[in-house]
Every structure is written in C-alpha cells, then in structure tokens.
Amino acid sequence: MKAVILAAGKGTRMGALTDELPKPMLPVEGKTILEHIISGIAAQGVREFCLITGWKAEVIEQHFGDGSALGLSITYARQEVQDGTGKAPELAKRFVGNDPFLLTYGDILVRPETYATMVERFGQGEFSGLITVTKGEDVTKGAINFFDDQFCLRKIVEKPSAEQLDQLRADGWLKDSDTMWYNAGIYIFRPVVFEHTAKLQKSPRGEYELTDAIATMIDAGEPIAGAKTEGRWIDVRDPEVLKSLG
Numbered sequence: 001m002k003a004v005i006l007a008a009g010k011g012t013r014m015g016a017l018t019d020e021l022p023k024p025m026l027p028v029e030g031k032t033i034l035e036h037i038i039s040g041i042a043a044q045g046v047r048e049f050c051l052i053t054g055w056k057a058e059v060i061e062q063h064f065g066d067g068s069a070l071g072l073s074i075t076y077a078r079q080e081v082q083d084g085t086g087k088a089p090e091l092a093k094r095f096v097g098n099d100p101f102l103l104t105y106g107d108i109l110v111r112p113e114t115y116a117t118m119v120e121r122f123g124q125g126e127f128s129g130l131i132t133v134t135k136g137e138d139v140t141k142g143a144i145n146f147f148d149d150q151f152c153l154r155k156i157v158e159k160p161s162a163e164q165l166d167q168l169r170a171d172g173w174l175k176d177s178d179t180m181w182y183n184a185g186i187y188i189f190r191p192v193v194f195e196h197t198a199k200l201q202k203s204p205r206g207e208y209e210l211t212d213a214i215a216t217m218i219d220a221g222e223p224i225a226g227a228k229t230e231g232r233w234i235d236v237r238d239p240e241v242l243k244s245l246g
Helices: 012-018 033-042 057-064 088-096 112-122 162-170 193-197 210-219 239-244
Strands: 002-007 048-053 073-078 101-105 108-110 129-134 143-147 153-158 181-189 224-228 233-235
Touching: 002 033, 002 088, 012 239, 033 048, 033 057, 033 101, 033 108, 033 112, 048 057, 048 088, 057 073, 073 088, 088 101, 088 193, 101 112, 108 112, 108 181, 112 129, 112 181, 112 224, 129 210, 153 210, 153 224, 193 210, 210 224
Parallel strands: 002 048, 002 101, 048 073, 129 224
Antiparallel strands: 101 181, 108 233, 129 181, 143 153, 143 181
16 A cells, blocks of 8 residues: 655645745644654555645655655655645556555644554455544534445535535434534545546535545445544644644
C-alpha cells in the first residue's frame, strides 16, 4: 500500500500563521502536522508517499526531501489550481499505479491506531474503497455517511442543509436515534477511484468534491467499507483548534 497526502491548501482561516508556511507545516506537540501524519502512516508499514503540494510547496519539499532520512520514499506533485479535493488525487495517478493507496487530508490528526484499523478493515473484503468516520461533529460542515449492517457505505451527502436532513429523515435514511457519522477525511482507494474523479463536475460551491466521486462509486456498485476512528480525531481547521493543541 502507498500513501497520498493532500497538502496543497494555504489554510486561509489560519490568517497570518500561514503567510509563510503551508498549514500542514504548522507545529503541534513538537512536530509539524505533516510529520505526525507521515509517522502514523509509516508505522503501518507504508514506505512510499506522494505529497500533493501547492501553497509554499518548497517549504514542504525542502523539509522532507526524498524521505530517505526517514527511511521512506517521498515524491511530490503540485496542485497549481486550488479547485477542491476531488481532482487533486489524480495528480498522484502515476505514483499509485495499480496499488491501493491511503489518502488523507494534510490537516487531520488521528492516533496511529486509526490507520491500523483502516488497513485491517480494508483487508477483510474485496473493497474498492474505505471511508473513515467519526461522531460528535456537525455534519453540516462536512459530510454525513450512511452504512448497512456490515458497515459498508450506502450513501454520502456533502454538507447537508437543514432541509436536506429533514428530507433524509422523511426518506427513512436518518432516524433521531441514529449516529450521525461524519466524514473523517481519511480513505483507502483502489485505482478504480480515478474512473470516477475523471467524470467530476464542479459542485455548486465551484469545487470538485471527492465525496461526489465516492457517491458515483456507490451508484456503480463499488463496495466501500467503513471504519471508525480510534481515539482522537482533530481537524486543525483554525487558530482556535491549533491553540488548544498547545
């Protein structure tokens, strides 16, 4: 298995903190966010990484180099246009080849055990993908996920409005007693995902949404497993979250 990390965004909500640094290079608990992510994934035996860079790309590229100092192989691809996360993984298509790959946003912190759970779960069936979820988050700011009895994905809705949530209830997808599973921003895919990202159209927000590609995978009958985060899940989205981490 290989790994692809989306680390191209500036992180505008961070204000002046990202004037000279890409958000994944901000420090948390003595290491950069990106170092936490890479070390956690590497602990699962993954040795080949592709980092999708953009804003202040040279900071990341100079810091990690080719990865040899970490016992890894790290390559890079530049996302020149910041138009969402849906098309960005395609920049790593040649790197991926025919292998499954773990995909994560470059500002999501989890315990290494979450990556271990993902890899184990993915190996339990002939899955085309895996989506990691958490609970206790506001699904209107992310994506809500629905699973069957085997915890395989049946439906995903990006940033549902109050009206959409009401409709999901009316259609029987959502009951008041149900857990609202929030998209945790960490995935495993087989290369078949690129058949679906290639067909993406921009969403009403003017971006290519990865969740739209996942939705078309479901419609095409591609089996997508679910996995729950183990312990902490932190989206380092703004200065307040960063400050809380010390």
